Amino acid sequence: MFLENAWYVAALSDNINRTPFAVKMLNQSLVLYRKLDGSVVALQDSCPHRRLPLSKGRVVDDTLECGYHGLRFDCSGACVEAPGAKHIPKSAVVRHYPAIEKYGMVWVWMGDSAQANPADIIDIKEWDDPSWGVNRGDAMEMACNYLYITDNLLDPSHVTWVHQGSFGSSDLVGMPLQVTEADNGITVWRWLRDIEVAPFYKKFVKFSGKCDRKQQYEMRYPAHAVIRAIFTPSGTGSDEGELHPDVFLMDSYNFLTPIDEKNTRYFWFQLRNFSPDDQTVSQVFNEDVRAAFNEDKVVLEAVQLGMDEHGTKLHLAADKGSLVFRRRMQEKIAAEAPAQDL
Numbered sequence: 510m511f512l513e514n515a516w517y518v519a520a521l522s523d524n525i526n527r528t529p530f531a532v533k534m535l536n537q538s539l540v541l542y543r544k545l546d547g548s549v550v551a552l553q554d555s556c557p558h559r560r561l562p563l564s565k566g567r568v569v570d571d572t573l574e575c576g577y578h579g580l581r582f583d584c585s586g587a588c589v590e591a592p593g594a595k596h597i598p599k600s601a602v603v604r605h606y607p608a609i610e611k612y613g614m615v616w617v618w619m620g621d622s623a624q625a626n627p628a629d630i631i632d633i634k635e636w637d638d639p640s641w642g643v644n645r646g647d648a649m650e651m652a653c654n655y656l657y658i659t660d661n662l663l664d665p666s667h668v669t670w671v672h673q674g675s676f677g678s679s680d681l682v683g684m685p686l687q688v689t690e691a692d693n694g695i696t697v698w699r700w701l702r703d704i705e706v707a708p709f710y711k712k713f714v715k716f717s718g719k720c721d722r723k724q725q726y727e728m729r730y731p732a733h734a735v736i737r738a739i740f741t742p743s744g745t746g747s748d749e750g751e752l753h754p755d756v757f758l759m760d761s762y763n764f765l766t767p768i769d770e771k772n773t774r775y776f777w778f779q780l781r782n783f784s785p786d787d788q789t790v791s792q793v794f795n796e797d798v799r800a801a802f803n804e805d806k807v808v809l810e811a812v813q814l815g816m817d818e819h820g821t822k823l824h825l826a827a828d829k830g831s832l833v834f835r836r837r838m839q840e841k842i843a844a845e846a847p848a849q850d851l
Contacts, residue, residue: 511535511767512731512842514620516630518764518776521648522613525549529573531564535619536769539606540564544571550584551617553604563603612636613645614764614776620845631733633762635780642784644791646777646798651806653813655732655765655773656835661805662734662763663697663830665724668707671808675709675801676738681724688830694729695837697830703743709797713783713790714740715755721746728834730841732765758782761798771813777802 519532520541530541531554540554540563554562556575566576572589574581580601581590588601607618607625612633618625635641651658661667665686668676681701689696701722706714714720723739723746739746740757752758764776779798784790824832 510770510842511619512838513845514618514624515731516616516618516625517731517766518614518774519551519608519617519766520615521776522610522615525615527568529564529566529568531562533768534617534774535767537619538562539617540573541608541615541617542568542573544584549608549610549615551606551608551615552582552584552586553606555603556580557601557603612762612778631729631735631762633760633780635760635782640782640785642781642787642791644779644781644794644798646779646795648774648776649799649802649806650768651773651775651809652771653773653809654771655767656838657809657812657816658765658773658775658805659728659732659734659834660828660831661809662736663695663726663728663834664827665697665699665726666827668724671804672709672801675797675804676707686827686830688833690833690837694727694733695830695834696725696727698723698725700746702746706740709801710738710740710757710759712793713781714757715783716742719743726830728830730838732767734761734763734765736761736763756782775802 513535517534519534519539520530524530525541525543527543532539532541538554539551541549541551543549552563552573554564556563556577558575558580559577561575561577563573563575563582566574569581572581572583579592580588582603583589586603586605588597591597591601607622609616609627611630616630666681669679669681684699684701686697686699689698703719704722706720720740720743725737727735729735738759741753742755745753758781760780762778766774766776768774779794
């Protein structure tokens with residue numbers, strides 16, 4: 510069902526402090542907290558004694574104390590104190606998960622700890638670039654399987670109907686899509702020539718008149734999307750050479766964390782190549798993007814219900830990228846199966 514040997518976003522960094530924080534990911538219950546030095550610990554959220562969630566306990570120094578009988582577990586998941594016991598039972602241990610912070614988020618490795626490499630987390634070169642603005646999104650939950658969201662995030666065609674007043678326009682209808690496959694994921698993209706600037710972007714572009722627009726939807730394994738929007742004066746759009754001085758660039762980063770088979774937590778933020786210090790612009794981006802994502806939420810939660818009831822065997826040309834992504838994901842999940850069985 511899920512690819513475990515991968516980094517997933519567990520929480521926003523601001524959510525984690527010295528109070529135990531419960532989170533469910535990939536059908537597993539975890540508890541997160543901060544050590545005295547500020548680093549984040551992620552453990553299985555279940556005391557091995559009577560299975561009370563450890564998130565109902567408290568942090569003592571750098572240990573996590575169960576709220577039922579006082580067993581304490583260190584940052585590795587080993588029990589270091591068992592009140593009333595002559596010896597700490599060998600079975601008094603909980604699973605530890607590697608956790609690091611990056612981009613204002615806590616990332617947790619859900620699979621084999623020996624394979625956890627922080628360098629595998631997506632590299633965002635513009636994150637620390639002072640010429641780029643960032644609007645830090647938050648997290649939302651969607652009552653649907655994460656693959657319905659990856660379908661959506663590999664489908665530039667849906668914006669015409671789902672986001673009519675923001676990202677979409679009638680100029681996009683029927684324009685062909687290109688699909689590119691790489692080792693780390695699938696990209697669906699297209700250039701649209703001499704069209705009107707879509708409503709959301711009109712208030713931000715630096716030029717007047719029509720534009721060339723590139724929609725580039727990239728989904729990286731296991732479920733991390735980079736959506737790049739390019740708007741440049743009509744006749745200047747190209748993948749070769751320098752971009753036009755007035756080009757509008759927006760990169761939307763979307764990180765999906767499956768909660769279980771029918772629920773997903775969605776983390777996001779956007780980077781833009783203008784107004785780096787303008788908080789008003791960032792607020793507008795946050796409000797408008799969240800409104801658009803809520804439009805997706807309504808559709809995708811209804812899709813989950815419809816698929817549960819009816820299923821489907823119908824696919825369209827626009828589905829090519831998402832179908833390839835699903836196939837590759839199944840291959841990766843299947844490749845993990847022997848190791849998990851051991």
